[in-house]
Amino acid sequence: MNKIETEIVVIGSGPGGYAAAFYAADHGKKVILVEKDEQLGGVCLNRGCIPSKALLHASHVFNIPKEAKGMGIVFSKPKINLDALRSWKAGIIEKLSSGVKGLAQKKGVQVILGRGYFENSELLRVETSEGQKFISFQKAILAVGSRPALPPAFDLGNKRIMTSTEALELEEIPEKMLVVGGGYIGMELGTVYASLGSKVVLVEVGDSLLMGADADLVRPVLRHAEEMYSEIRLKTKITKMATSGKQIKVVMESESGKVEELYDRVLVAAGRRPNKENLGLENTKVECDEKGFVKVNVFQQTNDASIYAIGDIAGGILLAHKASKEARIAVNDILGVTNQESDKLLIPAVVFTEPEIAWVGLTESEAKQKGQIVKVSKFPWGAAGKALAMNAGTGVTKLIVDPETERVLGVGIVGKGAGDLISEGTLAIEMGATVYDLAHTIHPHPTLSETLMEAAEVFYGHSAHMHTPKQK
Secondary structure, eight states: OOEEEEEEEEEOOSTTHHHHHHHHHHTTOOEEEEESSSSSSHHHHHHSHHHHHHHHHHHHHHTHHHHHHTTTOOOOOOOOOHHHHHHHHHHHHHHHHHHHHHHHHHHTOEEEESEEEESSSSEEEEEETTEEEEEEEEEEEEOOOEEEOOOGGGOOSOTTEEOHHHHTTOOOOOSEEEEEOOSHHHHHHHHHHHHTTOEEEEEOSSSSSSTTSOHHHHHHHHHHHHHHSSEEESSOEEEEEEEETTEEEEEEEETTEEEEEEESEEEEOOOEEEOOTTSOGGGSSOOBOTTSOBOOOTTSBOSSTTEEEOGGGGOSSOOHHHHHHHHHHHHHHHHTOOOOOGGGOOOOEEEOSSSOEEEEEOOHHHHHHHTOOOEEEEEEGGGOHHHHHTTOTTOEEEEEEOTTTOBEEEEEEESTTHHHHHHHHHHHHHTTOBHHHHHTSOOOSSOSTHHHHHHHHHHHTOOTTOOOOOOO
């Protein structure tokens, strides 16, 4: 058996996998990157973050005439060429995937396309189109990600029942569509289809949308969704789905009773599950929890000293930027350098709805649940010149502050570009900044970023654009 020798093998080429491979190579390690798909980039680039954001942008462009009408600008009614739209989306993915491939070459990372399988804690078998290859490694980093969860009761083998993967293919714009799940996947993709012309009904079993975000930040998103969607039904459970000709018959129950309806397409956005199968983990000391996620310590090391796990497969918050950060934590541990512990990471969350919503650090809801005393300071975008000029006056910027030290503990933003603005809040918390620091940092005017400064000034009762008595 001919074996390929390497110091580190990384299984999976998503934002965690390629980040780990490139970071290790930059530090002089010999690295092999194993990927089962033809295109590098993992779920995020090929079937998640990037295509969904491309379609969200396209849906926004499609609705510009509606928004512009209120400004006195009139366009003719837009039309959709689905083939051209899909081609444009595919071009973005191809460009980014090719970029990852090119970087791997420049950094000296060997890429092997095939499915990896652990023979033991030192040997990985890779099934490639050219046959089996065996990689002898010193350390391995698992970055195989997750996939959409489809409950067995909904898995009818009917392509009209979609997960996010199929929904992103945009085969058609169905006349009537059901979205099951009011989390970030359901809300984002529901927005795409509703914007492009589908009559969307969204069903959520809980009593609110976007669990994890504060209710006051969700409120503008909900208002917009209610205008865009045919209906939003909370506290509603899907009890049965069945094929009915060219439609899907859906039975759902709520406090008001049971209803039976027909839909042209159904998107099931009921979470994600780890890709732990067919990896040969049983041939190692790696252990998984009851949900199938790989158990790791604060340095991303599994119960097997030779194997690390990062990103979705390691559980926690399933976000690409978390995976990229965990990649560096794992590699640093392998390198034996000063390391950051993953349980102390400050991870911002962003939902690319209309308007966007983002938060980082402590939320007001979490503070109440913990019985933690905090002060909350908010600045409504209706008082921000740039926001009104952009027709974005429904936004809000919110600070969660420690009343004793006045340190910023959390930041929440809802409004246009919230996902870009939240990084300042992340940096403020990471650096231990106080609300005084934010208030006295000069922000350019007119911008949306100055709403962070304004929220801090509201805390002290001297905002130039809002009258609020100083908090006591």
